[in-house]
Amino acid sequence: MSTNEIDTSDFYAFEQLLSDGERERLHAVRDFMTAEVAPIVNSHWEAATFPHEIVPGMRRLAIAGLPYKGFGCGGTTFLLDGMIAMELARTDPSIATFNGVHGGLAMGSIYLCGSDEQRERFLPAMARYDKIGAFGLTEPDVGSGASRGLTTTAERDGDTWILNGQKKWIGNATFGDLTIIWAKDVADDQVKGFVVANSSPGFTAEKQQHKIALRIVQNALITLDNVRVDEADRLQGANSFADTAEVLRVTRAGVAWMALGCARGAYENALRYAVTREQFGRPIGSFQLVQDLLVRMQGNITASWGMVARLSQLQDQGFAEDRHSSLAKAFCTVRMRETVGWARELMGGNGILLEHNVGRFVADAEAIYSYEGTREMNTLIVGRSLTGRNAFV
Numbered sequence: 001m002s003t004n005e006i007d008t009s010d011f012y013a014f015e016q017l018l019s020d021g022e023r024e025r026l027h028a029v030r031d032f033m034t035a036e037v038a039p040i041v042n043s044h045w046e047a048a049t050f051p052h053e054i055v056p057g058m059r060r061l062a063i064a065g066l067p068y069k070g071f072g073c074g075g076t077t078f079l080l081d082g083m084i085a086m087e088l089a090r091t092d093p094s095i096a097t098f099n100g101v102h103g104g105l106a107m108g109s110i111y112l113c114g115s116d117e118q119r120e121r122f123l124p125a126m127a128r129y130d131k132i133g134a135f136g137l138t139e140p141d142v143g144s145g146a147s148r149g150l151t152t153t154a155e156r157d158g159d160t161w162i163l164n165g166q167k168k169w170i171g172n173a174t175f176g177d178l179t180i181i182w183a184k185d186v187a188d189d190q191v192k193g194f195v196v197a198n199s200s201p202g203f204t205a206e207k208q209q210h211k212i213a214l215r216i217v218q219n220a221l222i223t224l225d226n227v228r229v230d231e232a233d234r235l236q237g238a239n240s241f242a243d244t245a246e247v248l249r250v251t252r253a254g255v256a257w258m259a260l261g262c263a264r265g266a267y268e269n270a271l272r273y274a275v276t277r278e279q280f281g282r283p284i285g286s287f288q289l290v291q292d293l294l295v296r297m298q299g300n301i302t303a304s305w306g307m308v309a310r311l312s313q314l315q316d317q318g319f320a321e322d323r324h325s326s327l328a329k330a331f332c333t334v335r336m337r338e339t340v341g342w343a344r345e346l347m348g349g350n351g352i353l354l355e356h357n358v359g360r361f362v363a364d365a366e367a368i369y370s371y372e373g374t375r376e377m378n379t380l381i382v383g384r385s386l387t388g389r390n391a392f393v
């Protein structure tokens with residue numbers, strides 16, 4: 001079997017859902033990831049460093065904030081945006097996460113919750129990656145319960161706000177320029193969003209060390225010690241956690257696409273291995289049990305792809321709701337976790353060596369499985385929509 005024949009896992013030809021121009025953009029991303037990122041990704045993963053050298057290439061591809069209209073953003077379909085998120089993750093889930101945090105969570109917060117003046121002030125530079133964004137919702141003691149439990153406070157003082165508290169796991173915050181901080185207004189107890197310059201006095205971002213997943217993503221413990229933010233930098237359309245949830249509705253769909261990309265990356269490397277690695281005098285891909293693993297993986301990928309493609313179409317038509325994104329995030333991350341596990345199994349011992357390009361996906365899948373709402377939380381969102389009953393507490 002030639003490399004070409006095994007190079008694609010688009011079994012049901014989902015790329016045909018894109019226009020010719022969109023497919024060209026997707027393939028440009030694929031070429032960039034293959035040529036510029038794949039060769040350096042394992043060493044950066046091992047060293048837990050971020051490859052800043054690839055950012056100019058991402059700028060040329062113009063893939064930050066792709067589905068947002070105006071303000072220097074792409075104005076493309078959610079379907080193309082999703083396929084690109086998948087394509088990034090297919091080579092490296094950390095790079096997909098970097099882009100998801102910057103373009104999805106940070107730019108999305110400003111696009112969905114900001115005023116036109118704020119969109120104009122922040123988004124064009126972010127779309128060019130001239131300013132890198134982060135998103136600070138989770139706290140050391142508050143993860144799943146962020147809708148009601150945030151302890152970071154915002155207190156108004158004339159034309160400024162004073163922020164105090166800590167945020168944990170904040171991707172891109174060690175080197176980024178601005179962070180969207182979600183904090184409780186002490187006056188009305190509602191969650192509000194602030195665009196905070198990382199250079200603000202009282203703002204510190206300490207890199208979280210010793211991660212076993214997404215090691216390229218620079219996650220930070222942020223401390224806000226009497227950080228002053230102008231009222232002009234409070235997201236004017238964010239008045240309660242319901243507005244934060246609107247951002248998460250969009251980005252969870254993106255994470256479902258990334259989970260699919262992570263599964264595809266592991267599967268494709270395992271398939272290549274299956275047709276080249278020999279045991280008992282034959283390629284292991286000729287054994288029935290190995291073929292069974294490959295077919296199970298392909299089934300997971302195809303089922304997930306069908307789900308996220310339809311979800312993106314709903315987004316493009318303006319019909320997507322929280323429950324749609326949550327089902328895809330929960331379903332696709334479970335399928336991803338199964339798939340990367342089977343890919344590793346197929347490769348025997350070599351499956352845990354970085355150089356064989358499957359172990360990284362196995363490790364990274366663990367973080368994708370839990371961030372942007374764990375499987376349990378997204379399941380409860382769908383369960384609530386099915387039964388009309390809230391099972392969170």
Ligand SMILES: Cc1cc2nc3c(=O)[nH]c(=O)nc-3n(C[C@H](O)[C@H](O)[C@H](O)COP(=O)(O)OP(=O)(O)OC[C@H]3O[C@@H](n4cnc5c(N)ncnc54)[C@H](O)[C@@H]3O)c2cc1C
Pocket residue numbers: 101135136137138141142143144145168169170171213214217219367370371372373374375376377391392393
């Ligand atoms: C690599 C990585 C990157 C991240 N990046 C960011 C970022 O950029 N910005 C940001 O704000 N956050 C980020 N996060 C945080 C992430 O969103 C949280 O880890 C996630 O929401 C889960 O919160 P937690 O880890 O505090 O777990 P917890 O909320 O403590 O949950 C622990 C366990 O309890 C379960 N559980 C909790 N409540 C219930 C319930 N009611 N019913 C059933 N089970 C329940 C959970 O499902 C989970 O299994 C990141 C996390 C990781 C690992």
